Amino acid sequence: MNALAAGNGVDARGLALAHEPLPAGEVLAGAPTTAVHALASLGGVEVGVWEMTPGTATDTESDEVFVVLSGRATISFASPGLPDLEVGPGSLVRLAEGMRTTWTVTETLRKVYVA
Numbered sequence: 001m002n003a004l005a006a007g008n009g010v011d012a013r014g015l016a017l018a019h020e021p022l023p024a025g026e027v028l029a030g031a032p033t034t035a036v037h038a039l040a041s042l043g044g045v046e047v048g049v050w051e052m053t054p055g056t057a058t059d060t061e062s063d064e065v066f067v068v069l070s071g072r073a074t075i076s077f078a079s080p081g082l083p084d085l086e087v088g089p090g091s092l093v094r095l096a097e098g099m100r101t102t103w104t105v106t107e108t109l110r111k112v113y114v115a
Helices: none
Strands: 027-029 033-042 045-052 055-060 064-077 085-087 092-095 100-114
Touching: 045 064
Parallel strands: none
Antiparallel strands: 027 055, 033 045, 045 100, 055 100, 064 085, 064 092, 064 100
């Protein structure tokens, strides 16, 4: 479903999301949950809203660009030489396919992604 049709808008900050617990093997601390809501597909690229509650979890990334709408987190990279990245409202980030990351969310993080 294309929730974001041409000529229409969506309030990504106020969009209701259904959270689910992360797989136990990905959780390093706390009991974080995540939610995702696809908004549109543009030529094979998905645009959506993703959110994670406080806690620490690992992930293998998709090729994506995102903008943080609200919340705060530190993204750590398994690759040597990449510094930790502090993100908050307004942060614009590019992640590459296959990157191994650890997300430490201190304030529920909501982002709009293009992947």
